[in-house]
Amino acid sequence: MAISGSTKGGFGPITQLAGMRGLMADPSGRIIDLPIRSHFREGLTALEYFISTHGARKGLADTALRTADAGYLTRRLVDVAQDMIINRTDCGTEAGIWVRRSEDVAGQTVYERILGRCAASDIYDPETGELIVARNGMIDEEVGQKIQDSKIQEVHVRSPMTCALIHGICALCYGRDLGRGEMVEIGMAVGIIAAQSIGEPGTQLTLRTFHTGGTAQAAGDITSGLPRVEEIFEARKKPKGEAVMTDIGGTLRLIKREGVRIALVIDSEVTNEEHDIPAGWTVNVADEADIQAGTILALNEDTGEKIVARMMGRVHLEDGKVFIRYERREEEEYPIPSSGRLLPGIEDGMQVYPGQQLTEGSKSPHRILRVNGADATALYLLSEVQKVYRSQGVNIADKHFEIIIRKMLSRVQITRSGDSTLLPGELIDRLQLINMNDELIAEGKEPASGVPILLGVTKAALSTDSFLSASSFQHTIRVLAGAAIEGKVDRLYGLKENVIIGKLIPAGTGFHTYQDRELVAPHTSLELQGALDADAETDDFDRDDEDSRDRGDDD
Structure with missing residues (x-):
């Protein structure tokens, strides 16, 4: 009953009841050398009982403390993704991501990763030459199974990470609305959905120690659960237990x-x-x-x-x-x-x-970005965060993580100004820079160059174009003072900005009033413009470590 039932059963509780309790962890997370050899049926000795009390305390303390952490993570994710709204049916991009059989993203099959997405190019069966799905076609259960059963090694699909809209995402890059099972509608606030889909199971990650009663888990990484998710989303410079990796071949x-x-x-x-x-x-x-x-x-x-x-x-x-x-x-x-x-x-x-x-451990995403580029960094962040959730039995669609990763990798740091008005060291949205460079090249001027950077969700939320949204998140006085000095204009593209000033939010039924907006879709890249400085050293973005638990105004 305990194993086959749909409750939190499994072999874990059975072994503790009829086998042995096993190794326990002390309050700091280190494994105690002495294993508990008894099981609950026969009863524990006095020493074994005291060793197991560590676990009981850890479970209760985790429940109280980490639930707040999960809520705070949700708030940061909502803040960074709140302006991600479906703004167009098609952005016209030919870019996409390659889903390869050889890549292991937390043990998912190709079928699981491509289901509900749109194809970025025509997909043919390599043996028969038959067209399985045309470009922009939806990969539903039938098409997905065909691709899974075929000899296709890699599938080119559209993704929120490669959408060419400067504000929001287009419907084809997002794909299926997971709530209805049909194509996503224009005006859907997919950023909020992504943030809540990732944040809500965060409470389950934190309470996991409660169910096992503090039993030591065999894990390759030093950090796991919610602290690891936070480490990934905040793009920490030095993750705990950082692995040694090569810069050259x-x-x-x-x-x-x-x-x-x-x-x-x-x-x-x-x-x-x-x-x-x-x-x-x-x-x-x-x-x-x-x-x-x-x-x-x-x-x-x-x-x-x-x-x-x-x-x-x-x-x-x-x-x-x-x-x-x-x-x-x-x-x-x-x-x-x-x-x-x-x-x-x-x-x-x-x-x-x-x-x-x-060596064993977690790679630094900043080094991956410098050595292997933005695509490899995005894949690493996606697979690492999926590993944490899937190890706890929580299945979340890749596209939710991709929306957050898009925002984390959306900024470029200017290294050479060219003939633009930008200054070296300034942060600008990558798609806006491409757009600006297109205009400069058309006028025969020199484009500005930049180097891609990775921002944690807190810094990404604070470096948004909307000062109203940023000021309602953290560091209110600093954000408002900076906006006043620069004479910033808030275009009210996101949800929070409109809520703050009492306007209808530009999503759902209120979306049609915003349809006249010009949302330019660039059809080139920084590489093609010769404006990507891969080797340039970036500034250190720990000006003030916003990773500290600022729950509101620190000023």
Whole structure:
């Protein structure tokens, strides 16, 4: 009954009743060495009883404290996503995300990940050549099962993360309304739905320790449950138990220096160039000399012909031939903490790729963004947060997380102003920058360049274009003073701004009054505009750590 019933049954409670209680965790979360060998049926010894009281206290304290944390997380998510409204049927973008069988997003099948989405391009069966679904077609249960059963390895689907609308999202990028099972309607406040869908089960994550009574869980990550979800959404610079990861690709050497383990990655490349020197020609370079590309190697003084080096390197002269050898070598050292355990399969002498994880733990999303780019960062954030929820038996659709991740990755930090009015270090929405650059390029001017940055939900909510929304969230005086100094204008695109001034919200039945808004959909990217500075160093965004538990006005 306990196992097959639909209540919180399972093998866990059965083992505690009839097997042994097992290992327990102390108040700080560390596992106590002494396991409880008795089970509840036979009864616990006095010492075992006292060990298990740690768990009982932890369960009750968690219930009281963490419920407030879950509510606060919901508030931050609502604040960051409240202006995400379905504003158009189609934004016209050809971009999308690739859902691959090889990628493990918390154990979901391809069918689960693509159900209720629209195809970003025509999808054909690779064996028969038959068209399964056309571009912009809805992937329903029947189509999804066809794709799952076929040999298709990757599916190109539309996603809220790649929608080209500057304000809100279009219906095709969102897909099916999960409440009705049909295509989402224009005017739906999908941001609020996403925030509540993620925040409400947060209370279940916190109360999980209550059900197991503080039993120690075997987990690879140091943090799990709600603290891990918060760590992901706040995009912490240094997550707890940060994993060692590589910045460059190459050969891995595991060495020990002064008692410290070091992972050394060596990226080397050797290129050679060879030239035959005809008889009677004058050699223009000395043996073992270092030269640059374009250096004249040999010259025919009669005709003026010359042989030019195509690359830089060191010259070697031998038997009427000129050899140029160039060796590029790059090394990076990564100290491995004494507590850090190497991942299975990480061995001395193996080839590693940029961004590869070497030790157990959580990767820093900021480093992934710098090394592997925005797409890899979005996939990492999505899979990590899904792992936490799915490990607790909570199934949430990917699209809810994608709306939040879109807001976290929406900003670009300006590195070069070009001919724009922007200043280096300024934050601007990526789609607005693309739009601005299109106008500059059309006028024959130099576009502004920027580097993508990752903001936690608190900072993303405070850096929104609406000062009314930001001031009603946190740091009211600072936000209003800043808006007054800059002479900001609030266009009232979101829900909170309109509620504050007493207008009808631009969602649901009130949406038609906002239909005349110009919502430009850019059809290019920063890469195509040559305005993406991948290597530029970004400022540190911990000006004031808004991750602190500011529940309102700190000023």
